[in-house]
Amino acid sequence: MQLQRLAIASDQLLPPRLKLTQEQHHYLCRVLRLAAGDRFIAMDGQGHWWLAELETETTQAQLLEELTAQNELPIPVLLLVAMPKGNGMDEIVRQATELGVAGIVPVVSDRTLLQPSPQKLDRWRRIVQEAAEQSERQIIPELFSPLAWTEALSRWHQTNADCYLCEARGSYPPLLQVLSRTDSHSLYPHSPYQSNSVDSSAPIRPIVIATGPEGGWTEPEVKAAIAAGYSPVSLGKRVLRAITAPLAALALVAAALEADITDS
Amino acid sequence: MQLQRLAIASDQLLPPRLKLTQEQHHYLCRVLRLAAGDRFIAMDGQGHWWLAELETETTQAQLLEELTAQNELPIPVLLLVAMPKGNGMDEIVRQATELGVAGIVPVVSDRTLLQPSPQKLDRWRRIVQEAAEQSERQIIPELFSPLAWTEALSRWHQTNADCYLCEARGSYPPLLQVLSRTDSHSLYPHSPYQSNSVDSSAPIRPIVIATGPEGGWTEPEVKAAIAAGYSPVSLGKRVLRAITAPLAALALVAAALEADITDS
Numbered sequence: 001m002q003l004q005r006l007a008i009a010s011d012q013l014l015p016p017r018l019k020l021t022q023e024q025h026h027y028l029c030r031v032l033r034l035a036a037g038d039r040f041i042a043m044d045g046q047g048h049w050w051l052a053e054l055e056t057e058t059t060q061a062q063l064l065e066e067l068t069a070q071n072e073l074p075i076p077v078l079l080l081v082a083m084p085k086g087n088g089m090d091e092i093v094r095q096a097t098e099l100g101v102a103g104i105v106p107v108v109s110d111r112t113l114l115q116p117s118p119q120k121l122d123r124w125r126r127i128v129q130e131a132a133e134q135s136e137r138q139i140i141p142e143l144f145s146p147l148a149w150t151e152a153l154s155r156w157h158q159t160n161a162d163c164y165l166c167e168a169r170g171s172y173p174p175l176l177q178v179l180s181r182t183d184s185h186s187l188y189p190h191s192p193y194q195s196n197s198v199d200s201s202a203p204i205r206p207i208v209i210a211t212g213p214e215g216g217w218t219e220p221e222v223k224a225a226i227a228a229g230y231s232p233v234s235l236g237k238r239v240l241r242a243i244t245a246p247l248a249a250l251a252l253v254a255a256a257l258e259a260d261i262t263d264s
Numbered sequence: 265m266q267l268q269r270l271a272i273a274s275d276q277l278l279p280p281r282l283k284l285t286q287e288q289h290h291y292l293c294r295v296l297r298l299a300a301g302d303r304f305i306a307m308d309g310q311g312h313w314w315l316a317e318l319e320t321e322t323t324q325a326q327l328l329e330e331l332t333a334q335n336e337l338p339i340p341v342l343l344l345v346a347m348p349k350g351n352g353m354d355e356i357v358r359q360a361t362e363l364g365v366a367g368i369v370p371v372v373s374d375r376t377l378l379q380p381s382p383q384k385l386d387r388w389r390r391i392v393q394e395a396a397e398q399s400e401r402q403i404i405p406e407l408f409s410p411l412a413w414t415e416a417l418s419r420w421h422q423t424n425a426d427c428y429l430c431e432a433r434g435s436y437p438p439l440l441q442v443l444s445r446t447d448s449h450s451l452y453p454h455s456p457y458q459s460n461s462v463d464s465s466a467p468i469r470p471i472v473i474a475t476g477p478e479g480g481w482t483e484p485e486v487k488a489a490i491a492a493g494y495s496p497v498s499l500g501k502r503v504l505r506a507i508t509a510p511l512a513a514l515a516l517v518a519a520a521l522e523a524d525i526t527d528s
Binding site: 098176 | 398399401440444504507522
């Protein structure tokens with residue numbers, strides 16, 4: 001189970017308690033649907049993480065322990081991946097987990113209409129768990145149930161995430177260039193790279209990366225993504241297979257987040 | 265419609281004709297199901313492409329025109345990869361080729377002493393060729409014969425290349441950060457990003473990326489690499505498998521070269 005993350009300001013830490021703002025409490029209980037006794041991760045944006053638990057009687061939380069090992073990316077990265085033919089998805093979910101993804105959404109696209117069996121989904125979840133352990137992650141990425149492309153777009157779009165559509169055809173700017181030119185205030189709303197002047201009550205916006213099937217996204221799929229606020233980007237001049245593209249994209253996003261190459 | 269690609273040798277070019285081997289003709293007509301009058305792309309593996317058309321009366325082809333498409337990286341990138349156990353090398357050579365590598369050197373390291381059979385090398389070369397065609401490369405990367413680590417270091421070192429050693433353990437700077445801080449004059453000696461003031465007679469220094477086996481490089485191996493002028497770098501906080509590490513590294517190098525994120 002993946003714990004939800006909450007960005008907090010340092011002055012909310014009153015060990016053994018964590019003082020929540022009304023907005024944060026609303027976010028945890030109404031938006032994330034946590035209940036008293038549920039746990040989440042509080043991040044102070046300075047590289048410190050705590051395991052926290054919602055109190056029963058109050059609207060506050062208890063700090064259970066500081067988490068020391070920290071191999072997770074500073075903000076969650078979600079992979080929307082059109083399922084390739086054959087067993088390619090095995091390798092995608094394994095490598096995506098190694099590269100730090102927070103969640104994987106198998107997408108049913110115009111060119112891959114196959115619905116995976118429940119056994120396939122179980123298999124992918126086992127691979128994700130294994131890979132998370134082997135690569136020394138603190139969280140186990142969530143493997144979502146498959147969604148049609150339009151469903152995926154209505155769930156993740158520009159109002160709740162920074163969304164990128166990887167597309168081989170067309171002259172789109174390189175993903176790394178787009179990431180490195182993104183205003184770091186929007187890319188790292190609560191990262192250690194930020195000053196305290198940033199509004200700490202804003203929810204963390206995940207990064208969403210969408211990669212297509214063999215043959216690429218269809219034109220209507222690209223248009224629908226752009227309408228949902230996805231930035232179309234290129235992964236380089238060479239044509240990558242549907243298996244390689246998500247891994248190249250995730251390697252770039254992870255490295256960009258950890259190397260702090262954004263203009264500041 | 266995307267044209268099929270065929271790798272040819274330079275001595276098959278007899279303009280305006282392309283002499284096909286029996287095997288190539290069989291591949292085009294039986295496997296790819298092209299007929300007389302159909303077009304395909306012939307690649308000589310040296311960066312030249314031609315649009316070709318199967319002749320009607322013969323088993324040969326006509327060279328219609330040379331193509332100027334250019335999907336290659338501005339400077340050559342060489343992968344020195346400690347061979348993983350099992351069939352992992354198949355996936356490495358395939359994905360490395362897609363990601364734009366110019367050459368792959370299988371390395372015999374302290375933790376992987378296995379010498380691959382000549383059949384294995386042939387198999388890897390076939391995969392490289394296939395992948396170069398599918399990913400629309402102009403050159404076919406060279407698959408070198410396996411070398412011991414010390415031999416590889418004596419062949420590629422700081423006097424003739426910009427060398428990076430990927431190492432999971434230890435607190436080394438992220439590869440992308442190191443690449444983005446590299447003086448762009450040394451990184452792009454002949455790239456389009458350079459002014460003409462750079463000495464154009466200087467040989468192009470390739471980028472060399474070395475990735476280790478399962479369990480990582482041994483301490484003596486790391487020391488030997490550093491002595492040869494390799495910069496030790498990290499590929500992120502998570503532990504990548506021996507199969508994933510080279511692909512993550514190559515995705516970063518290719519993107520850094522094409523996105524031009526270096527300080528200038």
